[in-house]
Amino acid sequence: MKASVFYDIGDFRYEELPVPTINDDEVLIKMRACGLCGTDVHKAVAKTVKTPVVLGHEVSGDVVEVGKNVKDFKTGDRIFVAHHVPCFTCHYCLHGHHTLCHQFKTTNIDPGGFSEYIRIPALNVRHSMHKIPDDMTYEEAAMAEPVACCLHGQKYARIMPEDTVLIMGAGQIGIIHGQLAKARGAGKVYISDISDFRLQKARELGMDLAFNVNKEDLAEKVKEITGGLGVDVVIIAAGISSLLPQAVKIVRRGGTIIVFSPFDRNSLVSIDSSRFFEDEISIVGAYSSTPFEYIEALKMIHDKKINAGAMITHTFELKDLGKAIELASNPDEKYLKVMIEP
Template sequence: MLVAVYHNNRDIRIKDVPKPDIGPDEILLKVMASGICGTDVVEWYRLPKAPRVLGHEATGIIEKIGKNVTKYKVGDRVFVSHHVPCNNCHYCRKDSHTACETLHTTNYYPGGFSQYIRVPKINVETGVYKLPANMSYEEGTFIEPLACAVRGQRLANIQKDDTILIIGSGMAGILHIQLAKRKGAKKIVAADINPNRLKLAEKFGADHVIDAKDDLPQELKKINNGKAVDKVIVCTGAEKAALTALECVDRGGTILFFAVPDPTTKIPIPITQFWRNETTIRTSYGAAPRDLKEALQILAQKQINVVDMITHRLSIKEVAEGFRLVAEAGKSLKVIIEPNRI
């Protein structure tokens, strides 16, 4: 089978390797679609474990099951979660599943940018989700990223009639726009330095867009009756975005740091001001089982539009081009790899 081996963003090599063998409690999945995530092109995050096959948004068809697998059968169309919690530890019992040590160590092999993956026992038990008949494989690749956004908005307590600023209008930002719209947000403002992404933000439901190169706090007040916003969702790891977010949140509001920040980023927090104003700072990493189930339901009911977010569909031999498109963040929004496309 063919796999795409990541060395760095500019060096991705297609290799022919043996199809994985599976054990009695495992599944062999024929990968039909796998999305490139923005985190896949964050080199400081990926290089320490390179070379490796990336891809954690995989959907496909079950080609083979181990003798002990009873919940699924050959031919089932499924999404497979790469990280799964133990559901039994201190963190899982507190509903902090993404802090679970098991979640941080589980995966499927070799990765979604391959024609087949081996799904280990623990993933089979708690991380395989059947796709409804009305959901395509490419729509299913949004289950994981949408679940992350679902979790983030749950933790940030996004409510009906909230005013919301979303900094960063890439794929994650667009998902947040659509989710916030679905929840009845009063006003959604999107900010980005990319004019194309601002157009996309408007297309997918933002009420206002602001060029992030401008004075964002002042521009925000112009369109929000002189006030900051109830919630700020930071969907970019840029330090400037984090600093700007501190100036854009209203009294009693919440800042959600959603994107992967550079480990060298340090921001001064106006603690006295935030104390007096009861400002909340939240972070969100990954998705818990409940978030994946909710994301699956949202997609199955077509409550948000993900199909039109897909800008590129590429074969496995074009993974390098896909990484270039995502890393450059020019006119791409969501890039889908179809490993078994002829």
């Protein structure tokens, strides 16, 4: 079988690998679509992972072989699968922080999403694999992973009916967050970015106001549209740590900021800490998704509460993964969601 293997920055190789063999509790799938995640792009351009490695974790496909103990799936099933599974019993899991579980990041599909065939280990078969409806495309199904991550993040946001929500960053994650906030009853959803292309996409996908922070002053704009109150919820969906002090400035008294992005560069920032006691603001982080969110994510996509199909701007063949990464790592490119297909 073929897989696109990441060796080094700018060095992806479309290679022949052995088809994985499965045991009695596992499943072999043929990949039909694998979304390109911002984290894949980050790993590939900053080389933050050991290589050679097969990246990719937003996967849908067809079941082609099942172990004899597998009862819930059969050959021919169309499925979605996610890569990480928590243990459900450790200190973190018992406190509801499943994505911080020690087991979580040690689990994975084999060899990775950007591969023609993928072995699904028993834990994933049991907890993170789901059949998809006949009328759902493989591309839509692959979007269930990032949608689940956003659902996970918004659990901490406690969005109330008629709340105003500002999303900082109109990339794929920001636009999913925006659609999700709308679906969960937010009154107005605003989004900011520096790309007119992404802002236009955000408008098409239902954001009430999308504005370019290179052309308009964020704090002034928020003051104007909220009558001086500030926004109820801010979701930071761009990996720029200087957005946090800005968010602290524009969130309303008692409001919540969700940090949904790795601030791994320049992570030390200074914020107006008087706002915690005086104004009861909250800042909460959210990472990845858990088995509790996949069914809901698939349902929201199926019910068209999240228009996943309209977000896909590019599709690349598996052999051209390197080109896809090149496109997605160029901030001037006009793209939103990239799908990889065999």
